[in-house]
């Protein structure tokens with residue numbers, strides 16, 4: 001059976017039988033793969049601890065018909081372990097990994113998503129910024145890579161130059177006074193500036209933001225994510241019918 005070797009970040013694991021585990025890994029060049037770690041739940045397993053969520057590994061597998069099997073795994077970065085010691089970093093890391101799993105397809109190379117998710121985990125483990133800011137920056141950029149870039153300045157509907165006061169998740173972000181649909185919200189201008197900075201990777205502005213704007217920004221980011229992922233799942237159900 002063909003062997004392959006790649007670097008990857010473990011997105012999730014679940015139990016399989018008595019001692020095995022299915023390990024979902026986003027690899028650098030192959031995209032997302034589902035592999036079986038044989039015997040990894042035994043305490044004497046050679047690489048059980050390396051194949052936990054958030055760990056960056058150098059992986060060797062042989063391809064199977066449905067699932068691949070891990071034959072070697074070396075730890076490159078223990079981000080998962082490091083984040084697990086800090087509650088805020090750990091909850092943020094889990095949300096990052098779960099979103100990455102939702103936004104990637106098996107065996108479809110996704111280098112940009114790979115670089116983004118590894119960058120987020122590195123930042124969380126290194127305590128570079130407020131974990132919630134790292135999470136929101138990750139979510140906004142992951143959505144943008146998936147083709148759902150929100151707008152925080154110009155009108156998301158007609159493109160009129162901003163800043164605009166109104167904000168509407170379903171329309172794609174900031175909306176001008178002409179396009180403004182009923183039910184639009186009016187977040188603080190500082191919140192929209194923060195979200196634009198997170199999307200652009202401008203950490204000077206993001207790190208200097210106030211807690212209330214971070215909270216409001218997290219609410220808008222979560223609403224964005226849920227709108228798009230929910231719709232994604234619904235359209236999948238339509239296809240299956």
Ligand SMILES: [Zn+2]
Nearest residue numbers: 155158176179
């Ligand atoms: Zn408009």
